[in-house]
Amino acid sequence: MSIPTPHIEVKEKGIIAKTVLMPGDPLRAKFIAENFLEDVTQFNRVRGMNGYTGTYMGRKISVMGSGMGMPSIGIYSYELFSFYDVEQIVRIGSCGAYSQALDVYDVILAKDAWSESSFAHTLAGYTEDVMLPSAALNSRIEAIANNLEIPIHTARVHSSDVFYRKHFHDFETIRDAHGCDVVEMESFALFANARFLNKQAACILTVSDSLVKDAVTTSAEREKSFTSMMKIALELAE
Numbered sequence: 522m523s524i525p526t527p528h529i530e531v532k533e534k535g536i537i538a539k540t541v542l543m544p545g546d547p548l549r550a551k552f553i554a555e556n557f558l559e560d561v562t563q564f565n566r567v568r569g570m571n572g573y574t575g576t577y578m579g580r581k582i583s584v585m586g587s588g589m590g591m592p593s594i595g596i597y598s599y600e601l602f603s604f605y606d607v608e609q610i611v612r613i614g615s616c617g618a619y620s621q622a623l624d625v626y627d628v629i630l631a632k633d634a635w636s637e638s639s640f641a642h643t644l645a646g647y648t649e650d651v652m653l654p655s656a657a658l659n660s661r662i663e664a665i666a667n668n669l670e671i672p673i674h675t676a677r678v679h680s681s682d683v684f685y686r687k688h689f690h691d692f693e694t695i696r697d698a699h700g701c702d703v704v705e706m707e708s709f710a711l712f713a714n715a716r717f718l719n720k721q722a723a724c725i726l727t728v729s730d731s732l733v734k735d736a737v738t739t740s741a742e743r744e745k746s747f748t749s750m751m752k753i754a755l756e757l758a759e
């Protein structure tokens with residue numbers, strides 16, 4: 522396939538940076554472009570899945586929505602990696618905590634992603650139920666967080682295919698059988714695509730809710746943890 526792709530409209534490869542940050546929400550991508558980047562150009566509007574390239578401290582970086590769930594991030598990350606020569610994609614999202622040890626607003630680095638999904642098998646015949654991020658990217662992210670003195674917790678992510686489950690409270694079974702610390706819906710597919718296409722991927726999350734303890738949240742706290750995650754991710758600009 523050539524560019525433009527069915528889902529990304531920009532006609533030149535060089536407009537998208539080698540590093541793309543992917544929040545789930547395309548309006549989040551817009552917010553990041555408007556508030557954190559300079560010299561911004563918008564490279565995608567198809568289906569409202571906004572994508573932007575700009576600079577952060579003079580270094581080039583792109584940000585684009587992934588949508589929710591593995592089929593959605595699967596499509597966008599595949600097209601960015603395969604047809605636009607993107608080298609690294611870092612998902613920047615939110616997750617629910619399965620563990621008492623994690624609090625809302627904690628910043629999480631995915632050490633791997635477990636899933637019941639058939640995505641990796643359908644993509645490439647992979648039979649493992651755990652997909653890995655790039656070790657090199659993860660070390661860079663840990664070093665950046667360390668430098669910025671932002672605490673970051675490494676965790677096993679459950680990439681779930683279903684948000685509203687019949688047995689919603691059965692998450693304990695998955696948590697205990699597979700050692701998952703948090704739940705979201707995208708990382709497993711992103712890591713599988715990166716493995717298949719020989720590219721790099723990582724995932725940074727903020728805890729937006731806890732399945733094991735009550736938490737009262739404020740918009741100021743939400744903003745602070747989002748900004749911490751963004752400061753780390755934006756340092757990956759080249």
Ligand code: HPA
Nearest residue numbers: 615616617704705706729
């Ligand atoms: N489940 C799935 N994905 C999520 C959750 C959740 O509880 N919280 C944030 N993303």
